[in-house]
Amino acid sequence: MLISRIDRQPARREPLVLAVFSFRHDAHLVPGLLANIAPLAHGHVAWDDRDAEAALSSEPMRRNLLLAEARRLGARWILAVDPDERFEDRFAARLPEMLALGEGNLWHFNFCEMFSPRAWRSDGVWGGKSQMRLFPAAAVGAELSVPLHAGWVAEGDGFMRRAAGVNLYHLRMATPARRRARRALYAAADPERRFQRIGYDYLDDERGMVLTPIPKGRDFSPAFVEDHGLWAADPGMVGTPVPDPLEARLAYVAQAAAKAGQAAAFHAMQDLCAASPADDDLPHVAASLALTAGLLPEVEALTGAMLARDGADLHARMLRARARLRAGQSAGAAEDIASLTRALPDCPLVADLSADLARPGADFAAPGAQWRRWVAGAAECREGTGVVSADIAVIVLGFRAQPELAEAVASLLAQDAAAEIVVVNSGGGAPEAVLAEHLDRIRLIAVEEPLRVGAARNIGIDAARAPIIAFLAGDCTAAPGWVSGRLARHRAGAATVSTPVLAMPGAGLVARAANRLKYWVRSPTTPLAEVSHFGRSYPRWLFAEVGAFPPGLQVAEDDALNRLADTVAAPPVWAPEIGTRHRDPARLWQLLADHRVRGARRASHPPFRAMAGKADASTRLAADMAARLRGGWRAVDADPALSPPARWAMKLVQWLAARADRSGVAAALKRLAISDAALARASGDPAAVLAMLRAAVAGDSESWRKALALGRAEARAGNTTAAETALRRAQALAPGSQEPLAALLALVAAEHGAVAALDAAERAALAAPRSRFHWQLASDAARDAGQPTRALAHARRALCLAPDLAAVHQMLASLHGAAADGKMAAFRSLASTRLQASAARHRAR
Numbered sequence: 001m002l003i004s005r006i007d008r009q010p011a012r013r014e015p016l017v018l019a020v021f022s023f024r025h026d027a028h029l030v031p032g033l034l035a036n037i038a039p040l041a042h043g044h045v046a047w048d049d050r051d052a053e054a055a056l057s058s059e060p061m062r063r064n065l066l067l068a069e070a071r072r073l074g075a076r077w078i079l080a081v082d083p084d085e086r087f088e089d090r091f092a093a094r095l096p097e098m099l100a101l102g103e104g105n106l107w108h109f110n111f112c113e114m115f116s117p118r119a120w121r122s123d124g125v126w127g128g129k130s131q132m133r134l135f136p137a138a139a140v141g142a143e144l145s146v147p148l149h150a151g152w153v154a155e156g157d158g159f160m161r162r163a164a165g166v167n168l169y170h171l172r173m174a175t176p177a178r179r180r181a182r183r184a185l186y187a188a189a190d191p192e193r194r195f196q197r198i199g200y201d202y203l204d205d206e207r208g209m210v211l212t213p214i215p216k217g218r219d220f221s222p223a224f225v226e227d228h229g230l231w232a233a234d235p236g237m238v239g240t241p242v243p244d245p246l247e248a249r250l251a252y253v254a255q256a257a258a259k260a261g262q263a264a265a266f267h268a269m270q271d272l273c274a275a276s277p278a279d280d281d282l283p284h285v286a287a288s289l290a291l292t293a294g295l296l297p298e299v300e301a302l303t304g305a306m307l308a309r310d311g312a313d314l315h316a317r318m319l320r321a322r323a324r325l326r327a328g329q330s331a332g333a334a335e336d337i338a339s340l341t342r343a344l345p346d347c348p349l350v351a352d353l354s355a356d357l358a359r360p361g362a363d364f365a366a367p368g369a370q371w372r373r374w375v376a377g378a379a380e381c382r383e384g385t386g387v388v389s390a391d392i393a394v395i396v397l398g399f400r401a402q403p404e405l406a407e408a409v410a411s412l413l414a415q416d417a418a419a420e421i422v423v424v425n426s427g428g429g430a431p432e433a434v435l436a437e438h439l440d441r442i443r444l445i446a447v448e449e450p451l452r453v454g455a456a457r458n459i460g461i462d463a464a465r466a467p468i469i470a471f472l473a474g475d476c477t478a479a480p481g482w483v484s485g486r487l488a489r490h491r492a493g494a495a496t497v498s499t500p501v502l503a504m505p506g507a508g509l510v511a512r513a514a515n516r517l518k519y520w521v522r523s524p525t526t527p528l529a530e531v532s533h534f535g536r537s538y539p540r541w542l543f544a545e546v547g548a549f550p551p552g553l554q555v556a557e558d559d560a561l562n563r564l565a566d567t568v569a570a571p572p573v574w575a576p577e578i579g580t581r582h583r584d585p586a587r588l589w590q591l592l593a594d595h596r597v598r599g600a601r602r603a604s605h606p607p608f609r610a611m612a613g614k615a616d617a618s619t620r621l622a623a624d625m626a627a628r629l630r631g632g633w634r635a636v637d638a639d640p641a642l643s644p645p646a647r648w649a650m651k652l653v654q655w656l657a658a659r660a661d662r663s664g665v666a667a668a669l670k671r672l673a674i675s676d677a678a679l680a681r682a683s684g685d686p687a688a689v690l691a692m693l694r695a696a697v698a699g700d701s702e703s704w705r706k707a708l709a710l711g712r713a714e715a716r717a718g719n720t721t722a723a724e725t726a727l728r729r730a731q732a733l734a735p736g737s738q739e740p741l742a743a744l745l746a747l748v749a750a751e752h753g754a755v756a757a758l759d760a761a762e763r764a765a766l767a768a769p770r771s772r773f774h775w776q777l778a779s780d781a782a783r784d785a786g787q788p789t790r791a792l793a794h795a796r797r798a799l800c801l802a803p804d805l806a807a808v809h810q811m812l813a814s815l816h817g818a819a820a821d822g823k824m825a826a827f828r829s830l831a832s833t834r835l836q837a838s839a840a841r842h843r844a845r
């Protein structure tokens with residue numbers, strides 16, 4: 001039965017928002033739901049399913065009826081929800097701003113599966129759940145037809161998907177009994193796992209579980225009172241629950257591991273190992289997951305068993321060496337590294353392990369020091385006699401020895417806790433003169449060529465000894481407690497620590513306005529839900545897992561690495577008490593010029609790059625900049641020390657700066673559109689194509705795709721040196737992308753041979769170790785170089801990163817077959833076949 005009600009009329013110029021939901025076994029939860037959504041929706045459309053005869057009625061039928069009725073009533077926006085869900089209270093304040101961004105958006109919410117009345121599960125697939133629940137009525141097109149787990153919009157073409165930054169709490173999972181019932185219900189309703197690749201066994205598997213309490217300021221109302229009911233149909237009325245097959249378990253392992261759920265994935269993988277003890281490849285996946293999760297005794301046990309079975313297992317030995325290094329077991333690590341060195345002389349992977357082993361006593365001034373891999377030209381290291389040994393190293397990033405560099409170093413030396421200080425200055429200048437009074441207490445790396453920030457960061461990581469790494473820009477200073485605060489957070493269990501940006505002491509009105517505009521998402525007063533987690537410090541082991549900062553990017557190199565870090569480590573911990581002071585322009589004309597330049601740089605990166613050449617670019621840019629400006633104004637309003645005139649003046653300065661920023665982005669977007677057009681026109685006469693591509697790259701130096709296209713064109717023209725330069729540029733911009741590396745390896749193999757290609761492939765895999773493509777390419781290169789054992793090791797590393805991909809299993813099957821290991825070839829071929837069949841079922845649903 002369809003029920004609809006309009007509770008209040010929208011205000012003038014306010015769009016009508018209607019909620020839609022259906023209920024049956026959870027009917028008693030509807031009053032609480034209605035109270036929760038009352039501030040959000042003007043009314044609702046509901047389907048009362050209590051008269052249905054089938055144990056599970058048709059979900060598409062119910063949703064299509066709800067959507068049709070909401071549109072008939074004139075809804076401009078639709079809010080989809082279930083009776084066992086609650087939006088956080090702050091959504092009401094956020095909603096007008098979301099709607100103001102226009103009807104071209106589909107809004108996604110953080111879907112928090114409550115494992116207790118006050119905490120949700122946040123590891124692995126649980127922490128990464130997102131649901132699209134607010135959408136314009138115009139997005140409702142084709143009728144829904146997928147029986148289970150489908151979205152509310154059949155096709156989202158032409159709409160932008162946005163994150164609401166709002167939690168949606170799901171209460172059904174809050175008791176073990178309901179979790180078991182949910183698993184059994186879906187396992188019975190979807191016995192072939194056609195509608196969910198990862199299956200359902202994980203729903204009530206608590207191994208590796210991490211719970212996150214509802215944070216302050218993100219609660220929901222009305223409060224929920226647990227009734228211990230099941231709120232669902234009897235699974236026995238639907239069918240017979242069956243356990244997940246191999247392919248579903250592998251899909252779950254892959255998805256959990258991709259979302260910082262390595263511990264949970266490890267336990268699932270151990271189940272598969274136990275179920276198939278003769279499969280020698282699966283323990284490699286389990287050991288790799290255990291290493292990333294920090295379960296070092298488990299790594300030792302698994303790799304020990306693998307090496308007892310096959311002492312020539314290179315991948316197992318590399319895993320054990322990495323685990324022993326992370327555990328501080330230098331003697332055991334040295335044994336494994338010595339064995340690897342005998343088996344793989346001149347291997348970059350082994351050299352990297354050796355450098356980590358030697359780090360406590362390394363000579364960073366030596367010609368072969370590890371940090372020199374990031375430098376092509378002249379560079380030198382000057383070691384001060386008073387460089388301290390500490391738990392944290394701070395990499396100070398200088399460019400052309402700016403005068404402020406000395407103040408940055410002085411702020412670290414004045415801290416209440418000691419830090420190992422490494423200054424990396426590129427682009428020449430006179431760093432020794434600028435830092436003269438501090439030289440005895442720092443390690444100074446001076447590089448003649450100008451470097452992008454990512455390369456300078458990587459040099460600093462390689463040239464430091466400490467187990468925790470932090471960074472300080474040369475135009476910043478560390479506020480008191482900066483070092484000790486980070487150490488305290490890391491020692492308390494934080495993997496990465498993010499921090500706010502403050503204005504310099506004594507900064508004038510213009511500089512303070514600039515600070516609040518640029519860093520309103522990184523202010524000590526920023527609500528946790530809106531914090532942007534930058535300015536991070538990291539444990540050294542994390543770089544072995546995720547690789548290096550992209551050395552070619554002009555900006556956003558930290559964003560690229562942070563995205564990877566968040567797939568293997570716990571969420572960043574925000575430390576509002578740790579302040580980094582940034583030097584902002586003091587005069588208005590300087591500020592406006594600075595923001596035009598910043599806007600031009602930002603245009604090359606998301607979300608702006610996608611706007612280049614689009615008809616609605618101006619509208620989207622205006623909406624984005626308006627949101628930034630509102631954030632800056634909120635940061636000004638949050639400062640109680642400001643007088644009303646000062647607050648008004650700062651907001652005016654921010655408005656002017658936002659206009660300058662917008663003009664910089666707009667101008668750069670026009671240049672990008674011209675560059676994109678040049679790339680699109682690049683066809684026909686080879687000489688003309690080269691000219692167009694060179695122009696495209698000159699107009700868009702941050703695009704790896706354009707650099708790749710130029711590299712391929714240069715190679716076709718026989719310009720091998722220029723081709724290699726362009727391809728390496730593409731790789732430096734996107735170290736984890738497959739296409740630039742594949743093109744580079746083909747060129748290197750043709751020009752320098754298979755061994756050189758193998759070396760290049762392994763170096764690339766070191767820089768982007770989370771890319772299974774890179775390990776597959778390295779495996780192919782090792783095979784082509786006549787090193788089958790090495791090829792097998794790299795293929796196993798690819799399997800660890802993508803255990804659910806049929807192509808990786810087939811690759812291993814071929815390698816096992818070439819080694820006359822019929823048993824293992826059969827295992828991998830069977831897994832490949834089952835994964836292909838599962839993929840076909842999902843495509844056909």
